[in-house]
Each structure stands twice: as structure tokens, then as C-alpha cells.
Amino acid sequence: MRMPFARPGLSRKQKDRLNVWRSLPDAKSDMRIVVLDVETTGLDLVRDRLISIGAVAVVNGRIALSEGFSVVLKQGEVSSRENILIHGITGDAQRDGLPPADALLDFLEYLGKSPLAAFHAEFDETMIRRAMKEYLGFSFRHRWLDLAYALPALWPDLRLKSLDEWAAHFSIGNDERHNAASDALATAELLLVAMKGRNYGRLKSIARRRALEYP
Numbered sequence: 001m002r003m004p005f006a007r008p009g010l011s012r013k014q015k016d017r018l019n020v021w022r023s024l025p026d027a028k029s030d031m032r033i034v035v036l037d038v039e040t041t042g043l044d045l046v047r048d049r050l051i052s053i054g055a056v057a058v059v060n061g062r063i064a065l066s067e068g069f070s071v072v073l074k075q076g077e078v079s080s081r082e083n084i085l086i087h088g089i090t091g092d093a094q095r096d097g098l099p100p101a102d103a104l105l106d107f108l109e110y111l112g113k114s115p116l117a118a119f120h121a122e123f124d125e126t127m128i129r130r131a132m133k134e135y136l137g138f139s140f141r142h143r144w145l146d147l148a149y150a151l152p153a154l155w156p157d158l159r160l161k162s163l164d165e166w167a168a169h170f171s172i173g174n175d176e177r178h179n180a181a182s183d184a185l186a187t188a189e190l191l192l193v194a195m196k197g198r199n200y201g202r203l204k205s206i207a208r209r210r211a212l213e214y215p
């Protein structure tokens with residue numbers, strides 16, 4: 001049986017920051033979408049930990065490169081050598097990261113109430129929700145668009161699966177694969193492809209249908 005999360009001891013300043021974010025009004029349009037990717041200690045949704053978040057905003061159909069977001073969460077225990085070889089976040093970088101509560105509050109303040117997009121969003125969402133519960137003590141519920149679901153729905157004949165395959169098909173480069181910020185940028189470029197022309201209406205319809213499958 002899984003043990004319940006203990007409520008974290010947040011400082012007054014941290015509580016105030018969280019309350020300010022929670023009081024923000026919901027976004028009334030999709031003019032700003034935050035595209036993210038995470039790096040973790042592994043792929044186990046129950047046992048592995050969130051190491052970093054990388055994100056970029058798509059604003060009015062353009063990637064706002066000047067508004068990118070990247071943070072490493074301080075790790076009490078450094079991930080394995082094999083794991084570090086995948087994402088490149090060294091032991092020193094993990095030990096020197098931001099305290100997790102502050103890192104997550106920084107992310108929430110960057111996000112605002114804009115909708116989120118990711119490739120294989122269920123993984124990113126689960127890891128972020130677990131971290132929010134553990135370090136901030138609240139249940140993170142948000143709107144997500146999963147491009148791993150949306151892209152095949154828009155182009156069913158392509159039969160592509162991975163982020164690398166979709167990026168290569170649309171000639172989108174990614175020189176730092178498994179770097180959260182770089183992967184978020186590649187995903188944002190895929191989102192722009194999906195938003196072009198008549199696809200945009202279909203994309204919104206797919207997002208609404210998919211949202212019903214998430215808690």
C-alpha cells in the first residue's frame with residue numbers, strides 16, 4: 001500500500017507565493033501555451049524523482065525564446081551514472097539545484113494559468129503532480145495537450161511514434177536530446193506545425209476530447 005504524502009513545512013513566503021498562483025484566474029484563451037519537458041531519475045512513475053523542468057512559451061503562434069524556463073531541483077541523492085549519461089545533469093549540478101519547493105514555485109509563476117503541452121504528457125504530468133504534492137502539498141490539476149496523441153490524429157498515415165521521428169519528419173533539429181529545455185523547444189516547434197492552417201481547429205477539438213481522459 002502506498003503511504004500518503006506528508007504535508008511539507010512551507011515557509012510563510014512560500015505559502016504566500018503558492019496562494020498568489022492559486023488565486024490567478026484561469027486562462028480564457030490559448031494565446032499563450034507553455035510547452036515543457038522533464039528529466040527524471042528514471043521511468044518509474046512511482047519511485048523515480050523529478051530532476052529538472054525545461055519549458056518555453058508559445059505566444060500568439062510564435063515561440064517566445066526570450067522567455068524560456070529551466071530549473072534543476074536539488075537532489076538529496078544523486079541519480080545513477082547511467083541516468084546521468086542520458087540527460088547530462090551531473091552530480092554536482094543535482095546537489096547544487098534549487099530547493100524543490102522553490103524550484104516548483106518558480107515554475108508555477110512562469111506557467112501562470114496557461115495551458116500546458118508536452119510529448120507523452122502523461123509522464124510529465126505524473127512526475128510534476130507527484131513533486132507538487134510532495135514538496136508543496138497540493139494536487140496540481142491543469143489543462144494539458146499531449147502531442148504524442150495529437151500528432152498521429154492529425155497525420156494518421158505517417159505512423160510515427162517518437163519525438164525524434166516526428167522532429168526528423170518536419171526537419172526540426174535538436175542538438176541536445178534529453179536536455180529538458182532543448183526537448184521542450186523541439187516540442188514547441190512541433191506544436192507550431194500542428195497549429196498551422198486548418199489543423200488548428202482540429203487540434204483544439206483533439207485537445208478537448210483528450211482532456212476528458214485526464215483526471
